[in-house]
Amino acid sequence: MKILNTIKKPLGNQKGITNLITLLLILPAFLAITVFVLSFFTFIMRQAKVDDIKDRAIQMVQTEGYLNQEIINDTREKLSSIGFPSVVKNGITYPSFTGSTMTMVLRDDLDPTVRLVIKYPASDLARVLSFFGASSDEDPGYFYLEGEGRSEKFD
Template sequence: MTLFLLPLLLFLMFAIVPVFVYSMKGAHMNTAVSHALKEAEAVGYVSPEVAARLNDRLAALGMVGVTVNGTGYPSYAGSTAGKVLRDAADPTVKLAVKYPAPNLSRMLRAIGGQGGGEAAEGFYYIVLYGRSEAYE
């Protein structure tokens, strides 16, 4: 019985590491995007400078720019591109960031499962809203 349980427990112990890394990467990305939202609120939109600083922060976390199926990531599609003033009728600034997530299903191959073959099966997709503080 012990000879059966020991390898199983050892496998489970090492299998939790990629899941932990996956969740921590998402948490760190959320923190970086939150800081970028504060910068975007100050200028009233997601400026190229805000995006460049966020790209630098993500690169420091190991999330460098990548291309998947012809689309470059990190992607800011859906973010506020035009300046929104503080006293506008709707002063909302939106920051949407999409980045490929690691493929955790590859771990299933280690135990004979059918893990996906794609490099990225899913995406981190973070959308945050803030209030513009730009006067002009």
């Protein structure tokens, strides 16, 4: 009998029902906002890390005077560690360094500029949107990072 009275008491209280309904409406909204903020923060931090990797690679290119295989391997390894592994798309291995300075540039050359270009396929948002019923045959595009610097190599 005591349990039955305990159950009836909140149901007879109009204010308790109102608070319960309010809680059930606000709690999912709060959780959704929290997940959005955390996802956005993770995305921003990941992009900052990619930029740091590019900056470090351009420093190494400036020191060596060109983009060599060691720098390529180091950059691929660092990108892989943050979720951008090496992938092959249409016969091209990404991250791709096409457009980078691949021949030695000395500090006292007429144009001592060295260049680093990193190209990587963008994440396919179509897979996420297909969950909501959308379909797309478009290519999602590429991340394209580039940097220039002055060669510090003497000879």
